[in-house]
Amino acid sequence: MATRLGKTIQLDSFPSILSYAAIVGKKEGEGPLSTQFDAIHNDTTLGEKTWEKAESRLQKDVLTKALEKAGLPSSNIDYVFAGDLLNQCIGSTFGLREFGSQFVGLYGACSTMAESLAMAALFVDTSVASHCAAVTASHFCSAERQFRFPLEYGSVRTPTAQWTVTGAGACIVGPSGSLPIVKAVTFGTIEDLGIKDANNMGAAMAPAAAATLIQFLNDTSTSPDDYDLILTGDLGQVGSDLLKDLLLREHIALPNHNDCGLMIFDPIKQKDVNAGGSGCGCSASVLCSYICNRLRDGSLKDVLFIATGALLSTTSTQQGQSIPSVAHLVHLSSSR
Amino acid sequence: MATRLGKTIQLDSFPSILSYAAIVGKKEGEGPLSTQFDAIHNDTTLGEKTWEKAESRLQKDVLTKALEKAGLPSSNIDYVFAGDLLNQCIGSTFGLREFGSQFVGLYGACSTMAESLAMAALFVDTSVASHCAAVTASHFCSAERQFRFPLEYGSVRTPTAQWTVTGAGACIVGPSGSLPIVKAVTFGTIEDLGIKDANNMGAAMAPAAAATLIQFLNDTSTSPDDYDLILTGDLGQVGSDLLKDLLLREHIALPNHNDCGLMIFDPIKQKDVNAGGSGCGCSASVLCSYICNRLRDGSLKDVLFIATGALLSTTSTQQGQSIPSVAHLVHLSSSR
Numbered sequence: 276m277a278t279r280l281g282k283t284i285q286l287d288s289f290p291s292i293l294s295y296a297a298i299v300g301k302k303e304g305e306g307p308l309s310t311q312f313d314a315i316h317n318d319t320t321l322g323e324k325t326w327e328k329a330e331s332r333l334q335k336d337v338l339t340k341a342l343e344k345a346g347l348p349s350s351n352i353d354y355v356f357a358g359d360l361l362n363q364c365i366g367s368t369f370g371l372r373e374f375g376s377q378f379v380g381l382y383g384a385c386s387t388m389a390e391s392l393a394m395a396a397l398f399v400d401t402s403v404a405s406h407c408a409a410v411t412a413s414h415f416c417s418a419e420r421q422f423r424f425p426l427e428y429g430s431v432r433t434p435t436a437q438w439t440v441t442g443a444g445a446c447i448v449g450p451s452g453s454l455p456i457v458k459a460v461t462f463g464t465i466e467d468l469g470i471k472d473a474n475n476m477g478a479a480m481a482p483a484a485a486a487t488l489i490q491f492l493n494d495t496s497t498s499p500d501d502y503d504l505i506l507t508g509d510l511g512q513v514g515s516d517l518l519k520d521l522l523l524r525e526h527i528a529l530p531n532h533n534d535c536g537l538m539i540f541d542p543i544k545q546k547d548v549n550a551g552g553s554g555c556g557c558s559a560s561v562l563c564s565y566i567c568n569r570l571r572d573g574s575l576k577d578v579l580f581i582a583t584g585a586l587l588s589t590t591s592t593q594q595g596q597s598i599p600s601v602a603h604l605v606h607l608s609s610s611r
Numbered sequence: 612m613a614t615r616l617g618k619t620i621q622l623d624s625f626p627s628i629l630s631y632a633a634i635v636g637k638k639e640g641e642g643p644l645s646t647q648f649d650a651i652h653n654d655t656t657l658g659e660k661t662w663e664k665a666e667s668r669l670q671k672d673v674l675t676k677a678l679e680k681a682g683l684p685s686s687n688i689d690y691v692f693a694g695d696l697l698n699q700c701i702g703s704t705f706g707l708r709e710f711g712s713q714f715v716g717l718y719g720a721c722s723t724m725a726e727s728l729a730m731a732a733l734f735v736d737t738s739v740a741s742h743c744a745a746v747t748a749s750h751f752c753s754a755e756r757q758f759r760f761p762l763e764y765g766s767v768r769t770p771t772a773q774w775t776v777t778g779a780g781a782c783i784v785g786p787s788g789s790l791p792i793v794k795a796v797t798f799g800t801i802e803d804l805g806i807k808d809a810n811n812m813g814a815a816m817a818p819a820a821a822a823t824l825i826q827f828l829n830d831t832s833t834s835p836d837d838y839d840l841i842l843t844g845d846l847g848q849v850g851s852d853l854l855k856d857l858l859l860r861e862h863i864a865l866p867n868h869n870d871c872g873l874m875i876f877d878p879i880k881q882k883d884v885n886a887g888g889s890g891c892g893c894s895a896s897v898l899c900s901y902i903c904n905r906l907r908d909g910s911l912k913d914v915l916f917i918a919t920g921a922l923l924s925t926t927s928t929q930q931g932q933s934i935p936s937v938a939h940l941v942h943l944s945s946s947r
Contacts, residue, residue, distance in 0.1 A: 282713060327930065382718040404615075419928075465708040590698060594664065599704050
């Protein structure tokens with residue numbers, strides 16, 4: 276039974292993340308979280324003929340792995356919530372077409388892991404579903420050629436640019452069982468402070484992260500100190516700094532913050548990622564490995580997962596538009 | 612309080628469509644439903660500099676009109692559910708960024724009106740929200756240049772091709788009040804019978820419409836005769852014929868069927884649309900005008916609205932993939 280608390284939805288039955296899985300590419304597998312992932316692909320094609328097919332394959336494989344870890348056949352999954360960055364979300368629709376579950380397609384750009392997990396938890400909490408899956412992925416090569424330049428062009432990236440993660444994450448949510456549990460969710464509003472630089476998405480998304488976090492803290496009468504980790508994804512370095520500035524203006528300090536885009540790559544050894552990781556698969560693969568592992572073993576107790584999405588397209592940028600963004604929040608906990 | 616009935620969700624509180632609005636372009640305004648729309652734009656640009664901006668404007672205007680008809684300020688809308696066909700759904704994100712409501716971005720291609728309305732009704736029924744909006748739109752010119760050819764090229768369209776509607780629809784859903792009400796929703800599964808012709812989307816989508824309708828009829832132990840109208844959108848002529856064939860194989864006759872793609876244009880006077888209308892805005896503008904009007908005046912009592920989406924992209928087609936599709940169903944009624 277879900278309860279409204281301002282704009283936040285408290286999930287009173289504490290839906291459980293029964294299992295989770297993360298699959299990544301070579302570069303991500305060489306980063307600091309390498310031991311946390313379920314699989315690392317050294318071949319960026321995953322044996323497929325195109326990068327788009329590889330991206331679909333990531334979604335298919337990660338859901339298969341999560342189901343396997345939950346010990347559930349796909350027929351037990353009522354709803355799959357999924358989306359991705361590819362035009363018309365073909366990563367999800369082609370990757371997940373064989374599972375036979377009811378399919379609710381989402382578009383939240385890089386906020387998709389939080390949007391899909393929030394929706395899965397809400398459906399379970401309201402007894403509309405027994406088991407749901409939340410899935411997303413991104414792929415460096417398909418994103419580069421769709422949003423930026425042909426890879427062969429070898430263009431130089433700006434210092435504020437982020438590196439699209441090749442990776443995928445999936446959670447299976449059920450009524451009760453394993454840890455972590457989902458205690459509350461807050462869907463965000465669209466924020467747009469007028470940033471127009473498509474190579475500085477962190478800055479464009481920081482206002483959305485700030486707005487959703489402030490909303491949640493107000494709704495729940497809590498402060499950042501009440502959580503072990505406030506985890507954004509994926510603001511990168513520029514966006515993370517800006518988030519802290521925006522919160523300080525509201526007299527909110529953020530000591531226990533980290534960002535999935537800063538965690539997945541090594542800032543010294545992998546300097547070429549510039550401002551950090553991004554893409555739907557970045558926060559998805561960090562959440563569905565290291566973060567859920569630590570919530571499960573109890574070394575993290577309460578985590579606010581705030582995934583941010585930049586809601587632009589190449590067309591909107593070419594037409595001189597600014598970058599609207601959204602952030603959705605999921606409160607994960609290791610105790611009821 | 613929502614109740615599960617197989618894969619169908621019965622909305623026991625009967626959420627109400629408090630208001631609805633439809634805005635269309637010139638060609639749609641010359642069709643048989645011309646007197647039903649809230650506004651008809653003879654200028655396809657709506658005074659905007661690009662067709663994509665015009666499409667965003669359609670979403671903004673149609674939600675503004677629906678709010679005006681409900682007598683509600685946008686601050687009363689908790690959640691907006693929206694999506695569209697443009698890459699990264701910029702029709703919705705740019706069109707709706709100023710309203711300040713919590714934003715849940717969806718991707719269901721031409722099934723978006725049913726997906727968004729189902730979600731809005733479900734959020735209200737489970738008391739997660741008090742008022743929600745469901746919005747979508749499409750634009751012939753932006754769709755042609757994104758999915759097919761530059762308009763200036765003047766390419767000849769195949770007989771099975773459908774005409775993307777320039778139009779938008781919005782519903783405001785609240786706990787109780789006006790008619791029609793939403794009695795049940797069924798989210799669809801992804802179906803793919805291997806159709807590869809992107810100029811024959813009706814055929815690609817018919818299996819999804821059949822699957823969702825059969826699921827709903829089984830779940831509710833009802834037959835097509837129990838409804839005044841079974842309304843698909845947008846199968847066009849080819850897909851509608853195929854739907855009937857597919858249902859006959861299951862020994863289900865469909866006497867009271869119509870399709871939004873066949874209703875919005877005149878098959879004699881507007882022959883150039885070929886197999887009928889399509890696009891998110893087709894079923895949205897037909898539902899949010901003529902259909903809701905007839906449910907409100909009681910001349911239609913029970914309608915099954917089944918919007919279908921072809922989940923392809925130009926990239927998937929170029930890579931030789933078939934066309935997966937999905938159909939979501941909303942049971943609308945003029946009595947409790």
